[in-house]
Amino acid sequence: MTSYLSKIFGTSPVDPIQEHMDTCFQAAKKLTPFFKAVVDDDWETAIAVRAEIVELESRADDLKSQVRSNLPKNLFLPVPREDLLELLSYQDKIANRAKEVSGLVLGRKMKIPPEIKVDFLAYVSRNVDAAKKARKSIRELDELFETGFRGAEAKLVESIVAELDQIENDTDDMQAKLRARIFAIEDELKPVDVMFLYRILELTGDVADRAESVGHRLELILSH
Amino acid sequence: MAFEFLMTNGGYYLALAALFGIFMAWGIGANDVANAMATSVGSKALTVRQAIMVAAVFEFAGAVLAGGAVTSTIRKGIVDSSLLVDKPEVLVLGMLAALLAAGCWLLLASRNGWPVSTTHSIVGAIVGFAVVGMGIESVKWDKVLTIVASWVASPLTAGIIAFLIYNSVQWLILSREDPLERARRYVPFYMFAAAFVMTLVTLFKGLSHVGIHVTTVEAYLLATFFGVLIALIGKYFISRIKVDKKAEKKFHYYTVEKVFGILMVVTACGMAFAHGSNDVANAVGPVAAVISVVQTNAVGQSAGVSIWVLLMGGIGIVIGLATYGRHVIATVGSKITHLTPSRGFAAELAAATTIVFASGTGMPISTTHTLVGAVLGVGMARGISAINMDVVGRVFLSWVVTIPAGAGLAILFFYILKAIFM
Numbered sequence: 001m002t003s004y005l006s007k008i009f010g011t012s013p014v015d016p017i018q019e020h021m022d023t024c025f026q027a028a029k030k031l032t033p034f035f036k037a038v039v040d041d042d043w044e045t046a047i048a049v050r051a052e053i054v055e056l057e058s059r060a061d062d063l064k065s066q067v068r069s070n071l072p073k074n075l076f077l078p079v080p081r082e083d084l085l086e087l088l089s090y091q092d093k094i095a096n097r098a099k100e101v102s103g104l105v106l107g108r109k110m111k112i113p114p115e116i117k118v119d120f121l122a123y124v125s126r127n128v129d130a131a132k133k134a135r136k137s138i139r140e141l142d143e144l145f146e147t148g149f150r151g152a153e154a155k156l157v158e159s160i161v162a163e164l165d166q167i168e169n170d171t172d173d174m175q176a177k178l179r180a181r182i183f184a185i186e187d188e189l190k191p192v193d194v195m196f197l198y199r200i201l202e203l204t205g206d207v208a209d210r211a212e213s214v215g216h217r218l219e220l221i222l223s224h
Numbered sequence: 225m226a227f228e229f230l231m232t233n234g235g236y237y238l239a240l241a242a243l244f245g246i247f248m249a250w251g252i253g254a255n256d257v258a259n260a261m262a263t264s265v266g267s268k269a270l271t272v273r274q275a276i277m278v279a280a281v282f283e284f285a286g287a288v289l290a291g292g293a294v295t296s297t298i299r300k301g302i303v304d305s306s307l308l309v310d311k312p313e314v315l316v317l318g319m320l321a322a323l324l325a326a327g328c329w330l331l332l333a334s335r336n337g338w339p340v341s342t343t344h345s346i347v348g349a350i351v352g353f354a355v356v357g358m359g360i361e362s363v364k365w366d367k368v369l370t371i372v373a374s375w376v377a378s379p380l381t382a383g384i385i386a387f388l389i390y391n392s393v394q395w396l397i398l399s400r401e402d403p404l405e406r407a408r409r410y411v412p413f414y415m416f417a418a419a420f421v422m423t424l425v426t427l428f429k430g431l432s433h434v435g436i437h438v439t440t441v442e443a444y445l446l447a448t449f450f451g452v453l454i455a456l457i458g459k460y461f462i463s464r465i466k467v468d469k470k471a472e473k474k475f476h477y478y479t480v481e482k483v484f485g486i487l488m489v490v491t492a493c494g495m496a497f498a499h500g501s502n503d504v505a506n507a508v509g510p511v512a513a514v515i516s517v518v519q520t521n522a523v524g525q526s527a528g529v530s531i532w533v534l535l536m537g538g539i540g541i542v543i544g545l546a547t548y549g550r551h552v553i554a555t556v557g558s559k560i561t562h563l564t565p566s567r568g569f570a571a572e573l574a575a576a577t578t579i580v581f582a583s584g585t586g587m588p589i590s591t592t593h594t595l596v597g598a599v600l601g602v603g604m605a606r607g608i609s610a611i612n613m614d615v616v617g618r619v620f621l622s623w624v625v626t627i628p629a630g631a632g633l634a635i636l637f638f639y640i641l642k643a644i645f646m
Contacts, residue, residue, distance in 0.1 A: 005259045006266075006559030008596060008619070010610030074613045078606035146477045146564070148606045151399020153476075 011070045013077070013084055014142050020063040020091055021138040021214070027056035027095040028131035028207050034102050035124045039117050043109065050102045057099040064092050078145065079221050087217040091138070093210040094131050101203040108196060113189065116181050123174045123204065130171060130208035133164040137215050144222070154222050161215035171208040175201055233645055234518040237316050244323035245511035245533075246540040248342075251327050252503050253544020255334035256342050257283060258552035259592050260499040261492065265557025267568040269488035272554045278489075279496045279545055279553075284538035286500025286583075287508075290426045291534050293586035294502055298346060298509025299516070301586065302371075303354045304362050312517045317641045318357050318634075319510035322349035325633035326506065329626070334552075339619040341590035345630040346506040347371060352631025353638045371588060375623065378578050378589040379597025386574035386601030389414075393566055394605070397480070407483040408462050412455040415490045418573050420451035422494050425580045426501075454490060461486045477566075484565035491572035498579035499591050500538065506588065508537035563599075567607045571598040593620065 030053045037045035067088055071081055104110075112120050137160045140153065147153040178201055186194050261279050264270040270278060305315060326345035333340040347368070354363045397406045424447040427438050438446065462483050471478040512533045563571070575591070575598040582589045596619050603611045 005262055005592065005596070006556045007615045008599065008612055009560055009562050009608070010612040012562045012609035014609055076603055076608075076611040076613050076616075078603075078609065143476050145609050146475075146566075147398045148394050150394060152401040152403075153399070 010072075010075045012145075013067055013071055014145055016063055016067045016070065017084065017088060017091075018138055018141055020060055020067060020088060021135050023056055023060040023063060024091050024095040025131045025135040027053050027060065027098045028211075029128050030056070031098050031102065031124050031204070031207070032121075032128055034105075035112070035121060038105055038110070039112050039121060041111075043106075046102075046106060050106050053095075053098050053102050057095040060092055060095040064088055078148065083217065083221045087214060087221070090210055090213040090217055091134070094134070094207055094214070097203055097206045097210060101200060101207075104196070104203065105200060110193065110196060110200065113182070113185060113197075115185055116178055119174070119178055119181070123171065123178055123201075126167060126171050126174060127204055127207040127211075130164060130167045130211040133160065133167055134211035134214040136160055137164065137218050141218075149222050157218060157222060161219050164212055164215040168208045168212040171205055175205050233313075236645075237320070237514055237518050240320055241316075241323070241511045241514035242536065244320060244327060245507050245536060246543075248323055248327040248330070248346075249504065249507035249537045249540025250544035250547070251330040251334070252342050252507060253283070253541035253546075254548035255330065255544075255552055256503055256591065257496070257499060257541060257545055258549050258556050259595065260495050261553050262556035262560055263563055263568045263572055263595070264488055264492035264495070265553055266560025267485070267488060267563050267565045269485040269565050269568065270492055272550055272557065274489075275492070275553050275557070276545055276550050278492055279549075280542045282493045282496035283500035283504070283541050283545075286497035286502075287504035287538040287541070288531065288534045290497070290501035290580065290583050291504045291508070291537070294505035294583050294588050295509045295512055295534065297367075297371075297586040297588055298350070298505050299513040301367050302347065302350050302364060303358070304364050313646065314357050316514050316517050317645060318353035318638055319350070319513045321353050321637035321641055322346060322630075322634045323507070323510045324637045325349040325352070326630055329630055329633055333626075339592070339615075339622045340626045341592055341623060342503055342506045343588045343590045344375070344623040344626040346510070347588060348627035348630030349634035350510070351627075352634040355631075356635045357638055357642075374582060374587040374589050375593065378582055378587075378594045379600075379620070382574045382578040382594045382598040383601035383604070385577060386570050386598040387605045389574055390567065390570040390602045390605040390607050393570060394607075398477070398566065403477065403480045404467070404483070407480045411462060411483050411487045412459045414487055414569070414573070415458040416451040416455040418487075418490050418494050418576070419454035420447045421577050422497060422580055423447040423450040425577075425584045426497075428584060458486055458490060481565050484569055488565040488569040488572065491569045491576060494576035494580075495572045495595075498576040498583065500541070501583035502579050502589060503591055504534065504537040504541060505583075507540060508533045509588075511536070562609055567602050570607070571595065571602050574598040574601060590623070593623075596620070 030049050034046055034049040034053065037043070037049060068085065071084065073081070075081065077084070137157055140157045140160065143153050144157060179198070182194065182197055189197075257279050261270075261275045265272055265275050303315070303318075326342065326349045329345050330340065330342060351363055351368060396410050397403050400406050424443060427443040427446060465479060465482050465486070467479045512530070515530070515533065575595040578594050578598075579589065579591055596616060599608070600611065600616065602608055
């Protein structure tokens with residue numbers, strides 16, 4: 001027994017998008033214990049944490065394709081389908097960056113200069129904060145669907161995104177300061193290591209950048 | 225000749241009419257009602273058991289209190305019976321064939337999950353036998369065209385009403401900072417509106433077939449009374465809803481939806497009532513036609529639809545519900561999970577209002593199409609997270625198949641019955 005009335009209602013993309021964001025955040029969050037282990041020269045732990053990141057990233061990929069396959073072209077949605085797909089791809093990049101940066105560090109057994117250790121870990125954790133805020137905004141997605149992307153709930157999401165912007169600004173400032181400090185000690189380090197150190201800074205900073213993009217995408221959906 | 229013929233076979237015809245009529249009513253109860261009730265079950269406003277209780281009571285009430293006008297249309301609005309004065313048996317056999325055809329087609333369609341409408345089947349079947357059995361001029365084409373036009377107008381109307389209702393919900397309640405307080409305050413007004421409209425249309429248009437006549441003032445007073453009564457009862461239940469902190473944390477509108485859940489109980493009753501008022505006629509209209517011919521040996525007399533025929537239809541639907549419909553309600557309901565009460569009520573209220581109004585004016589419309597139109601209206605107001613437009617298209621296109629299928633089967637059965645009895 002099948003019924004056409006039930007088939008009219010397509011699978012809502014909300015839950016899987018939220019689950020995807022959560023998985024991407026979990027991957028980014030692992031950067032904190034990962035870099036802690038790297039700084040402490042505990043490579044065994046670093047390898048273990050990296051494996052977890054890879055695992056989470058691939059789960060995010062699965063969820064992503066699951067959302068995509070549930071969003072066929074003939075689906076009528078309250079928001080443009082393209083916006084949702086783009087939101088999804090920004091979320092995905094958060095996990096991708098976590099995987100990339102941890103892979104790079106592990107592959108070269110990179111050492112973080114002791115002078116910048118504390119500030120670097122703070123920088124990592126601020127980037128994770130940004131991903132967490134992005135998750136918080138995406139956690140409001142079901143409420144946004146409930147309220148038709150209007151009114152008080154839309155304002156709440158806008159304020160979360162504003163907080164996210166603030167965190168991303170923090171990471172930019174922190175990154176600039178870290179660059180200056182690396183520049184100051186550049187001569188004491190191997191040139192290749194310095195090059196990669198800058199690269200690590202950038203890739204880590206990308207986590208906050210992508211998180212911010214998620215927030216901005218969500219805002220764009222609100223303005224429709 | 226015809227006179228004697230009816231005298232000898234009249235008993236058979238009555239028995240067959242009752243049998244086929246109950247068969248079709250059973251089919252409606254088994255499948256069609258499920259679609260009308262599934263939205264309530266899917267949004268968890270009602271359990272399956274409660275949905276069956278509501279459906280049984282209100283389908284029955286709708287059929288008896290407001291089903292007369294549509295029954296008349298099916299019975300004598302489509303075929304010009306004045307052409308049949310000298311051969312009443314053709315009308316009897318034709319109506320029997322139409323019933324059997326629509327019943328079989330529905331059974332086949334619901335087994336295969338085809339989105340067909342009971343109304344389209346029966347109208348197609350009646351037109352089919354009339355064209356073949358009595359000639360193309362025997363069909364009241366202007367009336368048929370009006371009916372077909374109403375099949376386009378009813379989903380459209382329901383869609384627009386649903387759009388407006390849902391937008392008002394957004395504006396009054398959901399987009400505000402204190403949605404729960406606002407829901408508690410405004411939801412009783414929607415309950416009032418639902419009860420008021422249902423009662424008013426029934427009083428104006430339906431009850432005359434039961435032999436009750438009310439004046440305009442009385443009708444408004446009674447409708448207001450029922451509206452206030454329902455709103456007060458609803459308000460009491462709403463005041464008993466407690467805030468579930470844990471569920472609120474996960475979904476901030478959890479308690480708000482609970483309030484709408486109470487409203488949806490009211491609109492579910494309205495939906496069942498509306499369905500009963502319109503769709504029961506599909507089964508009992510032809511039965512009423514057969515009875516009036518056999519009892520009076522004449523065609524086209526003006527006696528109203530007798531109550532017990534409507535009762536029979538109501539009972540048939542309830543049996544269909546009890547034997548088979550509950551499984552369908554459970555299955556369909558479990559699949560419609562993304563229709564929350566704040567949306568479901570808007571769709572149901574819009575559909576029920578449209579259907580009851582159509583019933584009042586004697587228009588046999590498709591309940592399912594009207595409900596789908598209402599759901600689309602909520603979707604247009606950005607209320608539904610995903611609507612499968614392919615399926616919507618198939619639902620609306622289905623009547624292009626259903627009408628010729630109903631007509632073809634009716635013609636086939638008409639010749640078979642003719643070979644047996646004439």
